[in-house]
Amino acid sequence: MAGPDGQPAPDSAETEASLLARAQAGDVGAFERLSGAYADRLFMLLVRLLGDRAEAEDVAQEVMLRAWRGITRFRGQSSYFTWLYRIAVNEANRALDKRARRPAGVSIGARELDLPAAPEEEPSRQAENSELRRALGQALAGLPPPLRTAIVLRDVEGLSTQEAAEIAGVGQAAFKSRLHQARLRVRAVVGDEALASSGG
């Protein structure tokens, strides 16, 4: 059984429902198996939203703690994955707010997202696109958090509009508005020439 986009879900002998029931009864191990199936993907999301791996590690721990503390309030109105991702987006936004409030002297500002080439990409293609990746990373990092969240969830993560809107905590119309704004801003920063040369 696989979760969203091939993410390994708990095996069939130990279904998500049974793990959830045990986790809600206070079984830490069951919670770890339940949430661990989504841990890699959740961590990638945090790195993309925060642009900083060390900070993403800290926030990922906080996400899991909040999920554990709130597990009894999960009623299955959405998938567990969606619920966990929503906590992750909220925690990432909280971390970005904290970052923005830091005094200027220690401000680290919006960091460029480090987005290396996909390992399976041909070397010539990697070189061709490395500059575009860097430009896209910079453009995404410069977006206000709600817009960055929208484009990461929809375009990078490939979630449906409905699921991405639910995770972002807004209606679909508002989510689409954010997504379209984000794309227009990224296009303006990256430039049509760089996009045209990407061969997309």
Place this chain on the structure above:
Amino acid sequence: MGMLGRTGDHEWSQRHLSQYVEGDLRPRARRRLDRHARDCVDCGRGIRAMRALVYAVQGLDGLAGIRAPATIFDRVRLAGPGGSPSSQNA
């Protein structure tokens, strides 16, 4: 079409390129943008650029190999069963 209408169409089209490539425009609005882009080099280029942008962002999968840190459940383990609301309420 007068100059004012053409300028209005151009600005409107530029603002709706993402909706256009996403398929979010209603048929009448889509026809409006199609009609304008046929004669507007900027908007034709804009449509291609927006398609390329979505394609390029979808290809930002360079993080696909990274794994969650082994420490991800450390705080949960520290909190233990006592960290869950069911235990706190017990």
